[in-house]
Amino acid sequence: MAALTFGQAQAAESGEALLKSKCMGCHIPEGNDALSRISHQRKTPEGWLMSIARMQVMHGLQIGDDDRRTLVKYLADKQGLAPSETEGVRYAMERRLNTVEQFDEQLGQMCGRCHSSARVALQRRPAKEWEHLVHFHLGQWPSLEYQAQSRDRDWLDLALKQMVPDLAKRFPLEDQAWTDWQKTRPKADVLPGQWSFSGHMLAKGDVRGVMTVTADAGDTFRVDVKGQYADGSPFTGSGSAILYNGYEWRGNVKVGETNMRQVFAAIDGEMKGRMFEAEHDERGLDFSAVKEGNARLLAVQPAFIKAGSETELTLVGSGLSGAPELGAGLEVVKVLDSAPTQLRVKVKAAADAAPGLRSVTLGQLAGVELAVYKDIAEVKVVPAFSVARVGDNGGSTPKVQGRFEAEAWGKGADGKPYRIGYLPAKWSVEPFDERAEEDEDVKFAGQMQKDGVFVPGGAGPNPERKMMTNNAGNLKVIAELEEGGHKGQGQLIVTVQRWNNPPLP
Numbered sequence: 001m002a003a004l005t006f007g008q009a010q011a012a013e014s015g016e017a018l019l020k021s022k023c024m025g026c027h028i029p030e031g032n033d034a035l036s037r038i039s040h041q042r043k044t045p046e047g048w049l050m051s052i053a054r055m056q057v058m059h060g061l062q063i064g065d066d067d068r069r070t071l072v073k074y075l076a077d078k079q080g081l082a083p084s085e086t087e088g089v090r091y092a093m094e095r096r097l098n099t100v101e102q103f104d105e106q107l108g109q110m111c112g113r114c115h116s117s118a119r120v121a122l123q124r125r126p127a128k129e130w131e132h133l134v135h136f137h138l139g140q141w142p143s144l145e146y147q148a149q150s151r152d153r154d155w156l157d158l159a160l161k162q163m164v165p166d167l168a169k170r171f172p173l174e175d176q177a178w179t180d181w182q183k184t185r186p187k188a189d190v191l192p193g194q195w196s197f198s199g200h201m202l203a204k205g206d207v208r209g210v211m212t213v214t215a216d217a218g219d220t221f222r223v224d225v226k227g228q229y230a231d232g233s234p235f236t237g238s239g240s241a242i243l244y245n246g247y248e249w250r251g252n253v254k255v256g257e258t259n260m261r262q263v264f265a266a267i268d269g270e271m272k273g274r275m276f277e278a279e280h281d282e283r284g285l286d287f288s289a290v291k292e293g294n295a296r297l298l299a300v301q302p303a304f305i306k307a308g309s310e311t312e313l314t315l316v317g318s319g320l321s322g323a324p325e326l327g328a329g330l331e332v333v334k335v336l337d338s339a340p341t342q343l344r345v346k347v348k349a350a351a352d353a354a355p356g357l358r359s360v361t362l363g364q365l366a367g368v369e370l371a372v373y374k375d376i377a378e379v380k381v382v383p384a385f386s387v388a389r390v391g392d393n394g395g396s397t398p399k400v401q402g403r404f405e406a407e408a409w410g411k412g413a414d415g416k417p418y419r420i421g422y423l424p425a426k427w428s429v430e431p432f433d434e435r436a437e438e439d440e441d442v443k444f445a446g447q448m449q450k451d452g453v454f455v456p457g458g459a460g461p462n463p464e465r466k467m468m469t470n471n472a473g474n475l476k477v478i479a480e481l482e483e484g485g486h487k488g489q490g491q492l493i494v495t496v497q498r499w500n501n502p503p504l505p
């Protein structure tokens with residue numbers, strides 16, 4: 001009881017008051033309630049959390065967890081990013097750590113070699129603040145200039161003369177998108193209700209169900225999920241969530257015995273993003289949801305059918321009724337189950353149904369595609385490139401798995417490739433190159449399981465390896481489709497633990 005009262009009293013101090021009591025000792029008031037540095041930046045909730053955490057670690061700021069939460073919420077609302085400003089770089093917040101970034105070479109080499117370039121692209125500052133940031137980097141990490149991709153150039157000169165103006169132009173403090181968003185952003189009270197969701201976890205399968213959102217105090221919510229994977233295993237649990245800046249949804253939901261995080265953008269009656277295990281962020285699902293009252297088709301599971309076969313398809317969405325139109329050659333034999341959020345049908349595909357993608361329509365609803373295939377033209381391993389990490393073995397860091405699926409592609413009548421979907425495959429690994437062969441990486445780096453999950457080896461030096469090295473490795477990941485025997489290949493680097501694991505990579 002005492003703890004509860006204390007928590008409430010703590011939370012009662014507003015963000016504004018906390019800025020004064022906690023930050024003003026070092027950050028100078030500039031009039032108009034502005035503070036030096038702090039008032040001239042915009043960033044994500046994770047970005048604010050990292051800045052404040054750095055104040056604690058490096059500058060001795062004293063702040064309790066509750067007050068820090070209050071400040072992150074206050075700053076992320078007041079100085080956040082518009083949805084269009086996070087588009088294309090949400091993977092960093094969503095912790096998709098296998099993302100191969102697509103930025104220009106200069107940004108990648110100058111800034112994106114210690115952390116993701118997304119960390120940069122998820123901030124907005126005027127030139128002066130980008131400049132302070134450059135000086136802070138060199139002051140804090142003076143060895144920066146001697147490292148690879150610095151010692152071959154005049155890093156500081158390039159950073160100040162080229163990067164600063166470039167960053168101020170690309171990622172400016174003030175822009176129309178932010179001005180507009182502040183005027184139009186919705187309040188948290190548009191979110192409570194029933195959300196029909198669809199997702200997919202690599203090496204596990206599709207999932208679907210309903211998420212119930214109930215309003216709690218101060219832009220927070222109670223969350224209950226009730227659903228199941230395509231293989232019938234349950235996906236049920238509950239937890240809480242908070243909304244930042246009108247659309248940044250962050251949830252903590254315990255599903256079965258596993259704590260999962262939700263990082264979604266909640267916009268226009270839809271939520272999109274990723275839901276992943278708190279302790280194993282490589283185990284996550286692409287997630288999308290639509291709120292009741294918005295008649296919409298979200299997904300069809302599975303999103304493919306073979307010509308000449310009969311199968312069950314489930315349409316997921318909101319306001320669903322009737323039977324879907326699937327186009328020539330596909331016949332809905334029977335509606336097996338009909339609820340506004342899920343419609344399960346038995347479908348028969350004629351042997352001569354035209355291969356390719358076609359849109360699924362249900363009354364007025366559309367926007368979802370179904371692949372019809374006859375032959376498989378190609379198989380891709382997803383992800384094509386990924387990183388697993390050794391762990392456990394008495395150490396403090398768990399193993400980071402590799403998780404793979406075999407993505408089948410067909411060739412349409414127009415000769416163009418089209419995605420069919422994930423199909424069952426046999427999995428194996430091979431040495432990626434001669435070096436990997438010589439070092440016996442396949443033997444030491446870990447085990448590829450039947451389901452496409454790679455479990456890396458134990459942490460620490462291995463006396464059985466050359467020079468007692470870690471169980472690192474460089475492997476080819478090979479998928480052989482059960483149907484037709486086509487093969488696809490990806491690359492998996494097995495490496496050491498990630499010791500420093502901040503919210504934004």
Ligand code: HEC
Pocket residue numbers: 019022023024025026027037038041051052054055058059060061062063071129132133136
């Ligand atoms: C003990 C002194 C001290 C306190 C207290 C302090 N800061 Fe700072 N802050 C600094 C210094 C020094 C820098 C510049 C170096 C750096 O960026 O780490 C800085 C920089 C910053 C920056 C700019 C970082 C960047 O990436 O450019 C932000 C944002 C910030 N502080 C936020 C806060 C907030 C919010 C608080 C209060 C919760 C706070 N600080 C409290 C000393 C402090």
Ligand code: HEC
Pocket residue numbers: 047050051054110111112113114115119120123133134137141144159163167502
């Ligand atoms: C030598 C490695 C290194 C290089 C090169 C580097 N950074 Fe960083 N950067 C860091 C580290 C370490 C942090 C601090 C993380 C933390 O908060 O603990 C950081 C933090 C940041 C932050 C977050 C700061 C905040 O508080 O908001 C931004 C933004 C950033 N870097 C941008 C850049 C840009 C832009 C460049 C290129 C001009 C760059 N970085 C180059 C290592 C690097």
